[in-house]
Amino acid sequence: MANNPQFVWVDGKLTPWNDATVHITAMGVATVSLVYEGIRAYWNDSAKKLYVFQLGAHMQRLAQSMRLLRMKPPFTAETLSQAVIDLLSANKLSGDIYIRPFAFVESTTFSTAATDIPRIVITIQEWQSRLKNGKVNHACVSSWTRIGDNVMPPRIKAASNYLNSRYASEEARRNGYDNALFLNANGKVSESTGACLMIVRNGKIITPSVTSNVLESITRETLLQLCREVLHIETVERELDRTELYVASEAFLCGTGAEITPLASIDRFTLGDGNIGPITKRIESLYDDLVRGVDSRYAEWRTSV
Ligand SMILES: Cc1ncc(COP(=O)(O)O)c(C=O)c1O
Known part of the structure; x- marks a missing residue:
């Protein structure tokens, strides 16, 4: 698919898109206890630079969401912020990008305990900004x-x-x-x-x-x-x-x-x-x-x- 990145960040590793999988039997339950963020990175065409907007604040909110679901995050917010930068660099994209980090407990039953350590995945896709497009x-x-x-x-x-x-x-x-x-x-x-x-x-x-x-x-x-x-x-x-x-x-x-x-x-x-x-x-x-x-x-x- 055209809009897929080459790499996804999975549990601490840059992973080729096709290898970033989760077993189908885990998904129904995993999505019940899944928290995530939506972050944008904006392309500055004259500076030829990509800026991630409010990265720290988004990672703090992801940490808050994990805390409220009593997930024990295996990475700090700072590590996850760096992971976003590593992922964007590895994928060598230009244009406006949407970044989605998500944390979920991979389980096939509903009996997930308070000690659960979530899996954390970060994926990206191109998504052009709608700012100033004049539409209402x-x-x-x-x-x-x-x-x-x-x-x-x-x-x-x-x-x-x-x-x-x-x-x-x-x-x-x-x-x-x-x-x-x-x-x-x-x-x-x-x-x-x-x-x-x-x-x-x-x-x-x-x-x-x-x-x-x-x-x-x-x-x-x-x-x-x-x-x-x-x-x-x-x-x-x-x-x-x-x-x-x-x-x-x-x-x-x-x-x-x-x-x-x-x-x-x-x-x-x-x-x-x-x-x-x-x-x-x-x-x-x-x-x-x-x-x-x-x-x-x-x-x-x-x-x-
Ligand atoms: C339900 C809901 N409210 C508000 C927002 C806006 O939040 P933010 O500005 O942090 O993206 C979002 C988008 O993420 C949302 O899904």
Whole structure:
């Protein structure tokens, strides 16, 4: 297949793609206790350099996800960060890349113990950025409720959590929408199926708090910091009501994969003039320059390969 890398990082070794296998009988159970990360690396064409964005923060979150599932990681976050760099170098790719480290307990039964040492695999694929492509999405509020902290904590980036996302995104697609937005069990807005949400009201950025049943998104945190420190836009993290979505002047999804995905409408309420809003545009432009190192500020967020 064209998009496969030459090597995958498996349990500490650069392994040829075809040798990176797991036995089929382990998969059903392994995926129940699988946690992962999605990381992007951005190509800077004028510098001919690849930058991994927020690598350290992603590896810290992977460690947190493993801890909450009581996995005993055989590698430190620092070792895994270096593994990503080694893997990208070995595969000699250029262009924008998506990196997926995952940790799972390889077992054929459900009786996995607290002492379980996970297998850790890192794979990569080319994935062109959507930043500044000018496209807008249309979202709906899902009829499905977001999972909660005492059911299946969304704070953990666990593969099983995405079953909740799948119900919502399949429903949304069949009803003619691009994205679904969840309400949590308290009826407050939480997040989308694979990204957080920000809205603009009266010139302020408002986003559901990290106790609204969301993944503690690294992009969300990054953008809040940039709004405060660079763009001087006021930011508010709080519970968000559904109707606030309908009276927002702008809204966008944010996440490593989603990057900044502008929403033109929610439940067919057109936001602003139905194009990318002015604040969203400023944020998108700054983010694009920073992730590629075109803007040299916040150098600590970029790891060059
Ligand atoms: C459910 C969910 N929420 C939020 C995010 C955004 O998180 P991050 O910005 O750390 O990629 C993601 C994507 O990884 C996600 O899957």
